[in-house]
Amino acid sequence: MATKAMSATAAQAKDVTLSESALQVAARITSLRDFLEFLAEHGQCITWPEAVMPEPDIRNIAVAAGRDAMNGPAIIFNDIKGYPGKSMVLGVHGSFTNLALLLGHPKGTTIKELFYDIISRWGADKPLLKRIAADKAPVHENRIDANFNLYDVLPLYRINEYDGGFYIGKANVVSRDPHDPDNFGKQNVGIYRIQPQGKEIFTLLSVPAHDMGRMIIAAERDDKPLKIAVMLGNHPAMCMFAATPIGYEESEFAYASQMMGAPLRLTESGNGMDILADTEMVIEAELIHGSRQYEGPFGEFPGSYSGVRMAPQFRVTGISHRNNPIFENIYIGKGWTEHDTLIGLNTSAPIYAKLKEDFPEVEAVNALYQHGLTGIISVKNRFAGFAKSVAMRALGTPHGLMYLKNLIMVDDDVDPFDLNQVMWALSTRTRADDIIVVPNMPMIIIDPAAEVPGKGHRLIIDATSFMPPDKVGADAKIVTPPSGPKIDELAKIIQALQQQGGQS
């Protein structure tokens, strides 16, 4: 499940000028509801026309939607059998076109263009936060203070057939450092998988490397209370950027607003957390010290089930929600899924930013695949073996430390987001002895390729061109077809003509 990484990716403070269209979109969208309306105007949000059973219908529809990673729509369900009057939505971040629209781009924007847009926003240093009084915040339109039942207030369902329960997979969870609860920067917002364990109890899976894990450990060790606020149905920028690896003392609210270029409206939850004023629902809860419960299995982003573990439990203490709240969830499992689209570019960007500090020759990073278990890095090769050194550095970036398992290094004229080009590089540039296996490295515990959970081998494939003093392949003269913005534009014209039936 998407999570916040362990250590800082120090962004360089800078002014960021967004395009007019990006600013217009940012100004218009203040909530999930706004975004769904906006997507619908562009044909990127549909309402499912028939009644569905929680299982297996919702799962089946989500998997079918995942087949179109570029243009799949968000899907709203207003008729879920057994849940009359309740609504839910899947696939809000399920396609790159939906992400493009959020960032102010037209349909047809390429993944590479989105990557460079996010890079251009990276390091923005102007938090845009607006305070809303709790009694004016839409999220508090309805309040539940007792007799909680998560299976009643939310249209919960089993995401994958062997999951241990009905998971909440796309919540933004707000928590405060138990030792420094007044520090806004140390307030963490992350995405963690949540398994309801009865009407008012749930487990939340984190690990010590996550900010939440650190807070749970500190709270239990020093007997401090740990309160959290689980936000469901959020501003799309919050979901998109809350999983980006930023520093422990950096605020995800500030970061998301900076990246979006428009204010996020904050208010206070009933238990004192900062929350989005326009979120659909917030579940307030408190850690049950020393309590662990069976958690899992859960179909995770590597495409396999994570096993059963004993995980920390939280008790619900209050619920607020808007009128007619929309439950936003995600399909996660064997790719391609919404999870891959949601987190891919925000996995790629911080790796690029870190590498760029030491190696300006790095051109782009594609870590879209399973949260960066495979990464493709394009780099201007300086001399023989140079790309391997860059790869080694990538393994030491905050995200690379645990996730980057397979690295493919390609030249700067190879678009790492175009797998046909990457395969050309692998086919023609790679020699068998240009492959390095780095044994017994740290690895995420849910990677099924781990030797033991948490430890495994890394692979580096150098598919860059041969450089002096290397003599092998020096006689190969590479064909240089025309490339650049002009060719990109021509490709779009061809695509547009095709969509118009071949007529100009």
Add this chain to the structure above:
Amino acid sequence: MSFCPRCQSEQDACRVEHEGRDAQDQLVWTVFYCTRCSFTWRDSEPEESIVYAKRDPFSRILMDKKYPVVMPPPSRD
């Protein structure tokens, strides 16, 4: 007679969490929770998910097995 689809606990270890009803208040399904293995299920799900014999053996739970503890709580001894 076993009841929980995952650990085969008896019915008294399992409790009703919610009954889903339609707009005419007719029962559509019931959600159960096993207090022994913490499995949640709905009685309207496909059999592969809620019938013990049809569930993939990997998804069963062994009550005498020690499962990994996430961030073990500190000992208070």
